[in-house]
Amino acid sequence: QEQQSLLLRSASCFPLPPGAKFSYGTSGFRANASLLESTVFRVGILAALRSIQTRSVIGLMITASHNEVSDNGVKLADPSGGMLTQSWEPFADSLANAPDPHSLLQLLDDFVKKENIILEASPAAEVLLGRDTRPSGETLLEATKQGITSIMGATASDMGILTTPQLHWMVRAKNKGIEATEVNYYDQILASFRCLLDYVPQGNSSKNVSDKLIVDGADGVGGEKLEKMKTRLGYLTIDVRNCGDGVLNEGVGADFVQKEKVVPRSFGPADAGMRCASLDGDADRLVYFSVLLNSNKIDLVDGDKILSLFAVFLKEQLGILNGPEDGKSNKSYQPSLGVVQTAYANGASTDYLKQLGLEVALTPTGVKYLHEKAAEYDIGIYFEANGHGTVLFSDNFLSWLEIKKQELSLKSKDQHKAALRLLAVSRLINQAVGDALSGLFLVEAILKHMGWSIHKWNELYQDLPSRQLKVKVVDRTAVITENAETKVVNPAGIQEAIDAETVIYPKGRCFIRPSGTEDVVRVYAEASTQEAADSLANSVVRLVE
Ligand code: 16G
Ligand code: ZN
Numbered sequence: 001q002e003q004q005s006l007l008l009r010s011a012s013c014f015p016l017p018p019g020a021k022f023s024y025g026t027s028g029f030r031a032n033a034s035l036l037e038s039t040v041f042r043v044g045i046l047a048a049l050r051s052i053q054t055r056s057v058i059g060l061m062i063t064a065s066h067n068e069v070s071d072n073g074v075k076l077a078d079p080s081g082g083m084l085t086q087s088w089e090p091f092a093d094s095l096a097n098a099p100d101p102h103s104l105l106q107l108l109d110d111f112v113k114k115e116n117i118i119l120e121a122s123p124a125a126e127v128l129l130g131r132d133t134r135p136s137g138e139t140l141l142e143a144t145k146q147g148i149t150s151i152m153g154a155t156a157s158d159m160g161i162l163t164t165p166q167l168h169w170m171v172r173a174k175n176k177g178i179e180a181t182e183v184n185y186y187d188q189i190l191a192s193f194r195c196l197l198d199y200v201p202q203g204n205s206s207k208n209v210s211d212k213l214i215v216d217g218a219d220g221v222g223g224e225k226l227e228k229m230k231t232r233l234g235y236l237t238i239d240v241r242n243c244g245d246g247v248l249n250e251g252v253g254a255d256f257v258q259k260e261k262v263v264p265r266s267f268g269p270a271d272a273g274m275r276c277a278s279l280d281g282d283a284d285r286l287v288y289f290s291v292l293l294n295s296n297k298i299d300l301v302d303g304d305k306i307l308s309l310f311a312v313f314l315k316e317q318l319g320i321l322n323g324p325e326d327g328k329s330n331k332s333y334q335p336s337l338g339v340v341q342t343a344y345a346n347g348a349s350t351d352y353l354k355q356l357g358l359e360v361a362l363t364p365t366g367v368k369y370l371h372e373k374a375a376e377y378d379i380g381i382y383f384e385a386n387g388h389g390t391v392l393f394s395d396n397f398l399s400w401l402e403i404k405k406q407e408l409s410l411k412s413k414d415q416h417k418a419a420l421r422l423l424a425v426s427r428l429i430n431q432a433v434g435d436a437l438s439g440l441f442l443v444e445a446i447l448k449h450m451g452w453s454i455h456k457w458n459e460l461y462q463d464l465p466s467r468q469l470k471v472k473v474v475d476r477t478a479v480i481t482e483n484a485e486t487k488v489v490n491p492a493g494i495q496e497a498i499d500a501e502t503v504i505y506p507k508g509r510c511f512i513r514p515s516g517t518e519d520v521v522r523v524y525a526e527a528s529t530q531e532a533a534d535s536l537a538n539s540v541v542r543l544v545e
Helices: 002-011 037-054 086-097 101-114 137-149 164-175 182-198 221-232 254-260 303-321 324-330 347-355 367-374 395-411 413-428 436-450 454-458 494-502 530-544
Strands: 029-032 057-062 071-077 125-131 154-161 212-216 237-241 276-279 286-291 298-301 337-341 359-362 379-383 389-393 466-472 480-482 487-490 509-514 520-526
Touching: 002 037, 002 101, 029 037, 037 057, 037 071, 037 086, 037 101, 037 125, 037 137, 037 154, 057 137, 057 164, 071 137, 071 164, 086 101, 125 137, 125 164, 137 154, 164 182, 164 436, 182 221, 182 413, 182 436, 212 221, 212 436, 221 237, 221 276, 221 436, 254 276, 254 286, 254 298, 276 436, 286 303, 286 436, 286 454, 298 454, 303 337, 303 347, 303 379, 303 389, 303 413, 303 436, 303 454, 337 347, 337 367, 347 359, 367 379, 367 389, 389 395, 389 413, 389 436, 395 413, 413 436, 436 454, 466 530, 480 509, 487 494, 487 509, 494 509, 494 530, 509 530, 520 530
Parallel strands: 057 125, 125 154, 212 237, 212 276, 337 359, 337 379
Antiparallel strands: 029 071, 057 071, 276 286, 286 298, 379 389, 466 520, 480 487, 509 520
C-alpha cells in the first residue's frame, strides 16, 4: 500500500511527453534529451526490480554514445556486466510507453507477479549509475534516482561521469565481490599493460615502433579518462586531442572517422604517417587510422583489423603454450579459440582469419548477439567493423592457465611467458563489454610485442572497397532477414533480385537489413573496385525503394 502510493506520487512528477513512442533497441532508449525524463525515471524503477530479482547489483548508464549532443539515452547492465537480458526488453518497452501513473502501476503489478518478484520481503537492491559528459545528463540522473528510490529498499549509487564500459566493468566486479572503483579500473588495466610490456620478446623491443600515439577523444568522456592514465605509461606518450573543448561527436569520434574516412577535427597534414586512434562519445568504440600525405583522407584501421591483430597475437601465444616440449600432458585440454563478426565485416578480413585457421562465426548486428556467441569459446574474440568489441576468456580456461602457470615456471621459460601474457590480456581487456580504453592499451602492447608500425599492421590484408547507404522507408519492420542478416526472407523476391545484381560484380557481396536505431533500411555492398561497390549499392537501393 505504502509502496503503491509512493510510486503513484513520484510517477506523477514525470509525465509521458505527448506523442512519444519509445523502444528499447540494441542500445537502450535513445531520443532527444528533452523527451527522456519520464523514460529514465521508469528505467530507474526497472533497474531496481531487476536488482531485486537477481539479488545483484545492476548498472544504469545515461548516454547516447556517438549521437549528437542534444540526444541522450539510457541502458541497463545486467549482473554479469553485459547487456540487460533480452527477455526483459518487451517489459521495458511497455513501461516506457505507459500513458499515465495508474497504468504504469498496473503494468508493474502484473510484471512483479509474473516474475515472482517479492517486493515486501525484498533484500536491499542497488543500482550503480553512470553518465557521459552530455549536459542533459545531470537532470536525467536526478529523474533516474527518483525512479530507483520509489521502490522501497532500493538505493542508487552515483558513480559520476564514466565511460560506458567503465560502468559495465564496475557492475561485473562488484557482483564478483571485487573492489570496483574507478581507480581499481585504472590500476588493473595499467598493471596488465605493463606486464605485457615486460614480456615483449627481446628482438622486438628494440624495433623502431613509434612511441607516440595521437588520440581523438570525440570531445567526450573517453579523452578525459585517458588523460588520467597518461602519466603512468612508461615508454608510450599519448597526445589526447578533442578532449572536451569542442562539441561532442561533431566532426570527431570513431563513428565519424569510420564512416567518412577523413581526419577528425584538430588533425591535419602535420600528422601524416603518425599512429592515430579515435574513440566514440562514450568510449565503447575504437578505430585506428593514419593520415595520408598532403590530404585530409586517412588509411582506416577498423574493428575488423583490430580483431585480426588480437587474433594473430592470441593464436601465437596459444601455439607457444601448447609447445612441443609439453605435447603429452596438453592433449587432455585444447582451449578453443574463435572469432565472431557480423555481415559488415570486410570480406577480406573474414578470408584472412579463415586462412589463419580460425573458426569464424557470424551473428546479427548488435553487441548482445556477438557477445553471447563469443562466450561459447575458451577465448572468444568479437568485433563489429565500427570498432566495438572485446576478447572473452572462459572461467575454465583461466583456472587451467593459473595451474599451468605454476607447472611451467619450472619447465619452460617460453611457455611460462605465454601463460603470463594470456593471463595479463584477460585482465587488461574488458570482460563485460567492448571498451575503447582497454582495447587501445591491448593494441599498443601487441604492436610493441610484434615490433609493428601501424602500416605493417594495416598490411595484414587489404580491405575490399565497400559502400554503405541507407534508404528511408515507411515501415522498416517489413524487412525480415535470416542467416545473420545475410539473406532477406521478406518481402518475397528481393533476395533473388539482390543476388542477380551481385553476381555481375567480381568479388561482389551485398546485403540489406533494417536499422535497429533509425527508421531506415541499410544497404552494404563490397566488390573488387570502389566504382563497382558504389554501383552495386546504388542498384540495390533502387530495389529497396
Ligand atoms: C547499436 C549497437 C551497435 C550496432 C549499431 C547498429 C550496441 C551496444 N550497440 O549502436 O553494436 O553496430 O547499433 O546500428 O549493441 P543500426 O542498427 O542503426 O545499423
Ligand atoms: Zn558508444
